[in-house]
Amino acid sequence: MNDKGTKRNKKTLTFCTDFEKSIVINTFLRRRWRQVSSDEDWNIYWSNTLNCRNIFSHEIGYRLRDNQLINHFPNHYELVRKDLLARNINRYRKELERAGNPIAKKIHKTLNNGQKISRYVHLDFIPTTYILPSDYKLFIEEYRRNPQYTWILKPCGKSQGAGIFIINNLSKLKKWARESKKYFQHHLLRKDTYVISRYIHNPLLIGGKKFDLRIYVLVTSFRPLKAYMYKHGFCRVCSLKYRDAELENMFIHLTNVSVQKHGEEYNCYTGGKLSLNNLKLYLEGTRGQAVTKRLFEDIQWLIVHSLKSVASIMSNDRHCFECYGYDIIIDNNLKPWLIEVNASPSMTATTINDRILKSNLIDNILSVVLPPNGIPDARWNKVPNENALGDFERLIDEECLGKDDIEDSLEVL
Numbered sequence: 001m002n003d004k005g006t007k008r009n010k011k012t013l014t015f016c017t018d019f020e021k022s023i024v025i026n027t028f029l030r031r032r033w034r035q036v037s038s039d040e041d042w043n044i045y046w047s048n049t050l051n052c053r054n055i056f057s058h059e060i061g062y063r064l065r066d067n068q069l070i071n072h073f074p075n076h077y078e079l080v081r082k083d084l085l086a087r088n089i090n091r092y093r094k095e096l097e098r099a100g101n102p103i104a105k106k107i108h109k110t111l112n113n114g115q116k117i118s119r120y121v122h123l124d125f126i127p128t129t130y131i132l133p134s135d136y137k138l139f140i141e142e143y144r145r146n147p148q149y150t151w152i153l154k155p156c157g158k159s160q161g162a163g164i165f166i167i168n169n170l171s172k173l174k175k176w177a178r179e180s181k182k183y184f185q186h187h188l189l190r191k192d193t194y195v196i197s198r199y200i201h202n203p204l205l206i207g208g209k210k211f212d213l214r215i216y217v218l219v220t221s222f223r224p225l226k227a228y229m230y231k232h233g234f235c236r237v238c239s240l241k242y243r244d245a246e247l248e249n250m251f252i253h254l255t256n257v258s259v260q261k262h263g264e265e266y267n268c269y270t271g272g273k274l275s276l277n278n279l280k281l282y283l284e285g286t287r288g289q290a291v292t293k294r295l296f297e298d299i300q301w302l303i304v305h306s307l308k309s310v311a312s313i314m315s316n317d318r319h320c321f322e323c324y325g326y327d328i329i330i331d332n333n334l335k336p337w338l339i340e341v342n343a344s345p346s347m348t349a350t351t352i353n354d355r356i357l358k359s360n361l362i363d364n365i366l367s368v369v370l371p372p373n374g375i376p377d378a379r380w381n382k383v384p385n386e387n388a389l390g391d392f393e394r395l396i397d398e399e400c401l402g403k404d405d406i407e408d409s410l411e412v413l
């Protein structure tokens with residue numbers, strides 16, 4: 001960038017976005033940034049994941065300047081694809097185990113039927129998952145060992161609850177496998193991969209209904225890991241009361257707003273949402289403060305270790321930051337389970353509160369990723385001051401190890 005360009009950037013910063021969402025655009029405009037198209041001179045690109053990958057592709061050969069930032073890491077899919085997430089977490093646990101790290105401690109049990117099982121004491125935060133079709137045989141063995149479990153089958157290339165089904169007997173899966181076989185054999189694309197995960201059959205309920213948490217996590221660097229959690233997440237509550245029968249009724253079992261909004265009982269005033277704060281108050285009232293505090297520490301633990309599981313393989317480009325939407329289910333023992341991570345959490349607002357939350361979120365992301373002078377700078381050390389953090393709470397900053405570092409709280413162990 002020449003001198004002239006630098007001076008102009010000091011006056012008017014520019015953004016470009018692939019989204020027509022007024023929430024994204026207005027947040028920049030309120031900061032007096034000017035909107036430009038992607039082939040013009042932009043400072044921040046709020047892109048979709050595909051265009052971000054294009055920017056970093058060798059064929060396109062785009063060279064980002066120091067005063068340009070983009071809202072995704074090029075290989076975010078390592079964290080957000082359901083199959084890759086499961087694989088990376090497995091690999092991470094095994095690596096820690098091999099290194100004799102106490103975090104990877106396991107307990108071993110022998111069941112009444114003589115079957116031996118083992119599980120990670122601290123890293124058991126993702127439901128057992130198999131990738132189909134590659135792990136089909138392994139899954140069948142597991143199914144035969146534990147025929148009482150329920151499983152959820154999810155396509156890796158889809159979202160918003162599409163193509164998901166829940167099974168508690170093998171015949172349904174076999175039928176699905178028979179039907180898919182021909183297609184899989186001749187035409188296996190990554191997007192055709194499925195995961196089959198153990199279904200959390202005992203979710204914590206609110207008013208008798210299943211819910212999950214949507215938590216926003218901002219990562220500004222993977223090496224060293226720098227991550228922040230937004231205080232104002234929310235719960236997405238199903239519109240029908242929970243029964244672990246009726247596995248085909250998605251209004252009972254899937255918390256996605258995109259599914260629930262088609263149900264007759266959907267509440268369009270609340271959007272089926274409850275704030276994280278209200279959940280905390282509810283849990284403190286019903287279960288007590290200590291266990292509620294512990295639950296939220298466990299959630300932070302889970303987030304940090306899911307990020308660590310991919311930190312070594314992420315392209316840690318200094319122009320990138322990314323806000324992930326974490327989906328977490330709490331079971332009725334108050335144990336949080338990581339269900340999935342989204343690289344483009346929805347910025348569509350279903351209610352006024354939702355609009356305010358998402359607009360504040362984007363504005364707060366900008367405060368964290370911009371250096372104190374407000375001008376994007378990829379050379380910046382990415383250490384935001386307390387004011388800039390706003391409603392983000394520091395989860396981990398491996399560069400500034402201190403009392404904030406979650407590893408310090410080894411009382412978790």
Ligand SMILES: Nc1ncnc2c1ncn2[C@@H]1O[C@H](COP(=O)(O)OP(=O)(O)OP(=O)(O)O)[C@@H](O)[C@H]1O
Binds near residue numbers: 342
């Ligand atoms: N292992 C599980 N146990 C219980 N419920 C689950 C499990 N996995 C998924 N669900 C339910 O199914 C919903 C959809 O799952 P998931 O978020 O993985 O799929 P998706 O279609 O990709 O959704 P999204 O649009 O959020 O990306 C979750 O919000 C949750 O309510």
